[in-house]
Amino acid sequence: MIILTGGAGMIGSVAAWHLNTVMNNDQFVIVDEPMSAEQNKNISKRKYIDFISKDDLSGYLKNNSKIEAIIHMGAISATTECNFNNLLKSNIRYSQFLWYWCSQHSVPFIYASSAATYGMGNEGYLDSESELSSLSPLNAYGYSKHFFDMWVQSQISLGLAKPPQWCGLKFFNVYGPNEYHKGRMASVVYHAFKQFQQDKEIRLFKSGHPKYMDGMQLRDFIYVKDAVSCIFHLLANRNVSGIFNIGTGKAQSFKSLAESLLVNLGQPTSLIKYIDMPKDLNNKYQYFTQADISKLRSTGYQLKFHNLLEGVTDYTQNYLLQSDQYT
Numbered sequence: 001m002i003i004l005t006g007g008a009g010m011i012g013s014v015a016a017w018h019l020n021t022v023m024n025n026d027q028f029v030i031v032d033e034p035m036s037a038e039q040n041k042n043i044s045k046r047k048y049i050d051f052i053s054k055d056d057l058s059g060y061l062k063n064n065s066k067i068e069a070i071i072h073m074g075a076i077s078a079t080t081e082c083n084f085n086n087l088l089k090s091n092i093r094y095s096q097f098l099w100y101w102c103s104q105h106s107v108p109f110i111y112a113s114s115a116a117t118y119g120m121g122n123e124g125y126l127d128s129e130s131e132l133s134s135l136s137p138l139n140a141y142g143y144s145k146h147f148f149d150m151w152v153q154s155q156i157s158l159g160l161a162k163p164p165q166w167c168g169l170k171f172f173n174v175y176g177p178n179e180y181h182k183g184r185m186a187s188v189v190y191h192a193f194k195q196f197q198q199d200k201e202i203r204l205f206k207s208g209h210p211k212y213m214d215g216m217q218l219r220d221f222i223y224v225k226d227a228v229s230c231i232f233h234l235l236a237n238r239n240v241s242g243i244f245n246i247g248t249g250k251a252q253s254f255k256s257l258a259e260s261l262l263v264n265l266g267q268p269t270s271l272i273k274y275i276d277m278p279k280d281l282n283n284k285y286q287y288f289t290q291a292d293i294s295k296l297r298s299t300g301y302q303l304k305f306h307n308l309l310e311g312v313t314d315y316t317q318n319y320l321l322q323s324d325q326y327t
Contacts, residue, residue: 001027001049001066003057005098006074008032010179011112011171011224013042015071017327018228020047031057032074038181041326054094061101069235072098072111077141077185084140091144096151099163108165110235113149113243115172115220115289116142125220126292127170127245129153138284149243165241167234172247172291176224176311177319177327188254189221189312192261193320196271202258205277209287214274215255218288220247223311226303233301240299247291248305260312264321 002019006012007030019025026047033053034040043051052060054074061067076090095111102109118125119136132150137143149168156162175187192202206214230246258272277285306314319325 001029001064001068003031003061003067003070004028004048005031005054005057005070005072006112007048007051008034008039008042009073009077010042010176010182011174011227012071012073013039013046013178014176014224014327015073015228015231016043016046016048018225018232023232029060036181042178042181045326058097065105067105067107069108069110070098070102071231071235072109075112076144077114077182082140084144087140087144091141092148092151095148099152099155099166100161102163102166103161106164108235108238109163110165110167110169110231111148112145113168113170114142114145115170115245115247115291117146117149117170118289120284121286121289124292125245125290127243127295129243132243165235165238167241168243169231169234169246170243170291171227172220172222172245172289174222174224174227176315177325178224180325187221188257189261189315190320192258193316196261196265196267201271201273202261203273203275204254204258205281205285206274207287208277208282208285212287215258215272216253217285218251218253218290219286220249220251220290221257221308221311222247222291223306223314225314226305226311229303230296230301233303234299237299242295244296244299245291245293246296247289247293248307249291249293250305250307251288251290252308256308257312260309261316263309264313264316 007016028048029050030048031054117135117137119138123134137146175189179186196202204215227246259269262269
């Protein structure tokens with residue numbers, strides 16, 4: 001039996017979809033606290049053993065010894081969260097509790113870190129545990145994830161108990177179905193789709209950097225189904241532990257994203273418009289992110305990642321344009 005925290009969220013619910021449809025597995029428990037009807041819809045088609053709240057997980061674990069792994073995707077994921085006490089409780093202390101439990105009971109532990117830990121990317125995007133101390137996240141959310149990554153390394157360096165397998169996953173720009181509840185934190189793909197529905201155009205930020213033309217700012221966009229595939233690849237390789245970047249390894253432009261969406265909507269690319277970047281993003285805007293995935297590949301992961309056109313096509317045709325948009 002697998003414990004899947006954050007199972008009603010975007011990545012968590014697609015992990016549940018993967019378990020059901022790809023692995024034919026319904027032997028898992030979803031742990032979450034859905035905040036909206038949209039989140040409930042994320043798991044309405046899923047088959048699983050039980051659904052429990054995060055505050056009840058401690059008691060559940062005491063009464064259930066046959067746990068084969070904990071996949072911990074649950075967290076406050078809003079980069080705008082300013083109350084660090086909330087982040088401390090949800091993103092650090094709860095993760096520490098699960099780490100301790102997995103260590104004591106010899107259970108593999110896969111948890112969500114974030115590419116937000118890299119900050120502006122001045123130190124690059126290498127998922128090396130030895131480089132963690134050089135990173136400077138830009139916001140409290142990124143810092144909470146970075147703090148836990150660092151704490152894990154301190155446990156290991158001190159020779160303290162650890163799970164038989166542990167993997168911290170630094171997700172880059174994940175997009176895809178079941179993100180509709182995320183509001184401002186939803187992907188640019190989803191916001192562009194909604195923007196076109198309302199205004200019949202897609203607006204991108206102008207560039208303020210001489211190296212990049214308007215719309216040519218670059219991100220490592222990864223389709224959520226690919227991100228989830230990486231989770232289960234690592235879990236299947238129990239001899240593998242460490243911090244891993246979860247991205248495609250190839251940065252693509254916002255213009256390519258908008259073009260991919262417009263192709264699927266049967267619309268001309270002339271509907272891409274450029275607007276001034278908000279002043280509060282000056283000196284905080286990343287013009288380039290790209291995961292170094294050589295470490296992931298070294299574990300034997302050889303599947304091909306969707307490029308933007310492929311991922312946006314699946315997302316648009318099979319979800320966004322359907323009356324039922326959920327996996």
